[in-house]
Amino acid sequence: MLVFDKLFINGQWVKPVKSQTFDAIDPSSEEIIAKVASGTEEDVDLAVKAAREAFDNGPWPKMSGKARAVVLRNIAAGIRDNIEAIATLETRDNGKPLPEAMWDIGDAAGCFEFYAGLAEELDSNNEETITLADDRFSSKAIKEPIGVAGAIIPWNYPLLMAAWKVAPALAAGCSMVLKPSQVTSLTAVKLGEIVEKSGLPAGVLNIITGKGRDAGNALCDHPMVDKLAFTGSVPVGSQIMKSAANDIKNVSLELGGKSPFIVFDDSDIAAAVEWIMFGIFWNQGQVCSATSRVLVQKDLYQPLLDRLVEETKKIKIGNGLEEGVLLGPLVNQNQYDQVLAAVEKGKAEGAKLLVGGKRPEGFDKGYYFEPAVFADVPTDSWIWNEEIFGPVVCIRAFDSEEEAVRLANDSRFGLAAAVMSKDKVRCDRVAKALRAGIVWVNCSQPTFTEAPWGGYKQSGIGRELGKWGLNNYLETKQITTYETEAPWGWYIK
Numbered sequence: 114m115l116v117f118d119k120l121f122i123n124g125q126w127v128k129p130v131k132s133q134t135f136d137a138i139d140p141s142s143e144e145i146i147a148k149v150a151s152g153t154e155e156d157v158d159l160a161v162k163a164a165r166e167a168f169d170n171g172p173w174p175k176m177s178g179k180a181r182a183v184v185l186r187n188i189a190a191g192i193r194d195n196i197e198a199i200a201t202l203e204t205r206d207n208g209k210p211l212p213e214a215m216w217d218i219g220d221a222a223g224c225f226e227f228y229a230g231l232a233e234e235l236d237s238n239n240e241e242t243i244t245l246a247d248d249r250f251s252s253k254a255i256k257e258p259i260g261v262a263g264a265i266i267p268w269n270y271p272l273l274m275a276a277w278k279v280a281p282a283l284a285a286g287c288s289m290v291l292k293p294s295q296v297t298s299l300t301a302v303k304l305g306e307i308v309e310k311s312g313l314p315a316g317v318l319n320i321i322t323g324k325g326r327d328a329g330n331a332l333c334d335h336p337m338v339d340k341l342a343f344t345g346s347v348p349v350g351s352q353i354m355k356s357a358a359n360d361i362k363n364v365s366l367e368l369g370g371k372s373p374f375i376v377f378d379d380s381d382i383a384a385a386v387e388w389i390m391f392g393i394f395w396n397q398g399q400v401c402s403a404t405s406r407v408l409v410q411k412d413l414y415q416p417l418l419d420r421l422v423e424e425t426k427k428i429k430i431g432n433g434l435e436e437g438v439l440l441g442p443l444v445n446q447n448q449y450d451q452v453l454a455a456v457e458k459g460k461a462e463g464a465k466l467l468v469g470g471k472r473p474e475g476f477d478k479g480y481y482f483e484p485a486v487f488a489d490v491p492t493d494s495w496i497w498n499e500e501i502f503g504p505v506v507c508i509r510a511f512d513s514e515e516e517a518v519r520l521a522n523d524s525r526f527g528l529a530a531a532v533m534s535k536d537k538v539r540c541d542r543v544a545k546a547l548r549a550g551i552v553w554v555n556c557s558q559p560t561f562t563e564a565p566w567g568g569y570k571q572s573g574i575g576r577e578l579g580k581w582g583l584n585n586y587l588e589t590k591q592i593t594t595y596e597t598e599a600p601w602g603w604y605i606k
Contacts, residue, residue: 114145114146114147114148115137115146115147115148115299116147116148117137117147117148117149117150117298117299117302117322118134118148118149118150119150120150120152120156120160120319120320120321120322121302121305121308121309121318121319121320121321122156122159122160122163122319122321123159123160123163123167123315123316123319124309124313124314124315124316125315126305126309128150129150129151129152129153129156129323130153130155130156130159131151131153131155133150133151133153134148134149134150134151135148135149135151135295135323135324136148136149137149137206137297137298137299138445139205139206139208140207140208140441140442140443140444140445140479140480141205141208141431141432141433141434141441141442141478141479142432142478142479143446143478143479143480146205146206147206147299149298149299149302149322150322150323151295151322151323151324151327151328152321152322152323152327152328153323153327153328153331154327154328154330154331156321156323156328157290157292157321157328157331157332157335158331158335160290160319160321161261161263161290161319161332161335161337161338162337163315163316163319164261164288164289164290164316164317164319164337165261165288165337166316167288167314167315167316167317168258168260168261168287168288168317171288171314171315171316171317172314173283173286173288173313173314173317174257174258174286174287174288175286176286177236178231178232178233178234178235178236178239178284179232179233179236181229181232181283181284181286182229182230182232182233182284183229183312184283184311184312184313185225185226185228185229185232185280185283185284186225186226186229187310187311187312188225188280188304188307188308188311188313189222189223189225189226189229190222191307191308191310191311192218192221192222192225192272192304192307193219193222195303195307196215196218196219196222197215199218199272199300199303200214200215200217200218201214201434202299202300202303203217203218203271203272203297203299203300204433204434204441205299205434206271206297206298206299206300207268207269207271207297207444208397208433208441208442208443208444208480209396209397209433209441210433210438210439210440210441211433211434211438213395213396213433214433217270217272217273218272218273218300220273220276220560220562221272221273221275221276222276223562224273224276224277224280224562225276225279225280227280227562227563228280228281228283228284228582228583229284231281231284231580231583232283232284232285235256235284235285239255239256240253240254240255241253241254241255243591245593249595249596249597249599250593250594250595250596251593251594251596252591252592252593252594253591253592254589254590254591254592255589255590255592256285256587256588256589256590257286257587257588257590258285258286258287258586258587258588259285259287259339259340259363259586259587259588260287260288260339260340261287261288261289261290261337261338261339261340262278262282262287262288262289262290262338262339262340262341262342262586263289263290263292263332263333263335263338263340263341263342264278264279264282264289264290264291264292264341264342264343265292265325265329265332265333265341265342265343265344265345265353266278266291266292266293266294266301266344267294267344267345267401268294268296268297268444269396269399269400269401269444270396271293271294271297271298271299271300271301272300272301272303272304274344275291275293275300275301275304277344277566277577277578277582278291278342278344278577279291279304279318281577281582281583281585281586282342282585282586283313283317283318284583284586285583285586285587287340287586288316288317288318288319289317289318289319290319290320290321290332290338291304291318291319291320291321292321292322292323292328292329292332293320293322295322295323295324295325296444296445297444298322301320301322302320302322304320305318305320325349330356333352333353333356333357334356334359336360338360338362339362339363340362340363340364340365340585340586341353341356341357341362341363341364341365342364342365342366342577342585343364343365343366343367344366344367344368344401345368346368346369347368347369347571350366350368350573353366354366364574364575365567365573365574365575365576365577365585366573366574366575367401367528367566367567367568367572367573367575367577368401368528368568368571368572368573369401369500369502369526369528369571369572370401370402370403370500370526370527370528370529370568370572371405371406371497371498371499371500371524371526372392372402372403372404372405372406372526372528372529372530372531372549373404373406373407373408373520373521373522373524373530373531373547374388374389374392374404374406374407374408374530374531374532374533374557375408375511375517375518375521375530375531375532375533375543376389376407376408376409376410376413376417376533376534377410377413377514377517377532377533377534377536377539378409378410378411378412378413379534379535379536380413380533380534380535381535382413382416382417382420383420384533384555385409385413385417385533386417386420386421386424387424388531388533388555388556388557389404389407389421389506389557390421390424390425390428391557391558392404392405392531392557392558393405393484393504393505393506394425394428394439394440394484394504395558397440397441397442397443397444397482397503397504398452398484398501398502398503398504398505399443399444399448399502399503400502400558401500401502401528401572402528402529402551402558402560403502403558404529404530404531404553404557404558405500405501405505405506405507406497406507406521406524407506407507407508407509408508408509408510408511408517408520408521409508409509409510409511410510410511410512410517411510411511411512414510418467418486418488418508421486421508422467422468422486425468425469425484425486426468428440428484430473430476430481430483431481432479440484440504441481442479442480442481442482443480443481443482443503444480445480446480448480448502448503449480449482451501451502451503452482452501452502452503452504452505453470453471453482455495455496455499455501455503455505456470456471456485456496456505458495458496459487459490459494459495459496459505459507462491462494462495462496463489463491463494464487464488464489464490464491464494464496464497464507465487465488465489466485466486466487467486467487467488468483468484468485468486469482469483469484469485469486469504470482470483470485470505471483482503482504483504484504484505484506485504485505485506486506486508487505487506487507487508488508488509489508489509489510490507490508490509491509492509492520492523497509498524498525500526514539514542514543517543518543518546518547521547522546522547522548524570525570525571526568526570526571526572527548527549527550527568527569527570527571527572528549528550528551528567528568528569528572528573529549529550529551529552529553529568530544530547530549530551530552530553531552531553531554531556531557532544532547532552532553532554532555533554533555534555540554540555541554548569548570549568549569549572550565550566550567550568550569550572550573550576551566551567551568560578561578562578562579563578563579564578564579565577565578565579565581565582566578566579566581566582567581
């Protein structure tokens with residue numbers, strides 16, 4: 114059994130104040146694979162104070178972007194040098210197939226490399242001259258790091274979501290306290306081990322593993338935290354906003370989704386089925402942007418359903434470390450129970466379950482779940498409107514483009530959407546009509562560090578990735594100078 118019984122605070126590995134631990138469970142076997150330090154309010158206080166000291170009096174915010182980039186690239190190299198071991202640990206902790214974990218860990222390294230480049234660019238483009246109506250004054254706007262950031266990350270992409278927040282924060286010159294999910298904490302600890310050897314000054318990044326009600330709430334409520342960044346559910350995001358309101362903290366939130374995928378009848382069936390499957394079965398459907406509501410034009414509807422059911426039955430389910438597995442277990446018992454309950458609710462609501470939706474035969478242990486395909490799903494049903502966060506896709510037919518757009522936009526979520534057609538003009542028109550922060554054309558789910566990521570409506574506030582992700586951790590300051598020697602002369606003539 115692995116033991117990760119220490120927290121990373123002020124550049125050192127220290128025992129939690131209360132010396133508590135929690136169990137890390139392998140979702141493929143339900144076995145305990147590690148003991149993990151369980152931080153509490155006292156540990157969060159130590160971490161935040163270390164981050165505060167590092168920001169207020171340490172060298173990191175004052176260093177050039179070029180110097181910070183060296184450290185970020187060292188972190189990226191540390192991840193790449195250990196990519197297989199980290200990915201294996203991710204699979205054991207989260208359940209996702211190893212090839213997916215390898216992809217994620219590689220993306221995490223790439224994220225640090227990308228923001229190293231943006232850190233360097235800050236040295237030359239961090240100042241903007243402002244043209245004023247009064248030429249007696251000159252003015253400029255500069256960008257400065259926001260301060261101490263608190264980041265709370267989810268369990269579905271443990272290291273990658275950490276990178277999405279840590280890399281831009283460090284590039285901007287911020288210090289940070291990172292709180293990984295209690296469900297999947299192991300690769301965040303590995304990140305700490307890499308950071309320890311990267312040349313990052315002590316206190317700039319602190320990692321507190323622990324329960325949300327203990328460590329997470331304490332981080333959100335701490336008065337020395339300037340900014341909160343969160344990825345997760347809408348209810349928790351709402352609570353974080355309420356906590357942030359007490360001190361008027363800056364907040365960025367990437368929350369849930371119920372993303373639509375519109376497939377027009379001129380689409381290639383094989384391509385449509387492939388992207389539908391990738392859009393909902395990747396990572397066991399535990400993806401906030403999953404295109405889980407599929408709208409198919411009527412002439413293509415039945416042929417597409419037939420092919421989708423056929424291909425879904427072929428998916429190999431098993432331990433993510435086994436070769437050829439494309440669907441691992443759900444992350445824990447709670448998630449399994451929620452997805453199973455959603456399937457039962459869908460059947461009760463009148464949707465037609467065409468395949469899956471249960472524990473596969475031959476699996477007595479592990480949180481395995483057959484991917485489910487629902488057809489003729491009513492638009493007023495729970496499963497059509499609410500996020501399931503599992504390998505469950507809901508499909509219904511539509512007649513016209515106008516109907517498809519209306520049905521796609523009829524949601525309190527607005528994280529992502531997709532449209533497929535051979536008519537590029539129509540795709541562009543529909544993409545612009547969809548109320549979502551991310552729209553894919555003739556595909557679903559490709560995510561690039563260079564492009565903005567975030568949603569409309571209840572899917573969140575702000576954008577991550579690209580230059581937008583860096584701006585999350587920067588303040589804009591105006592500096593205006595009186596340029597003439599002549600007295601102002603308002604009071605003293």
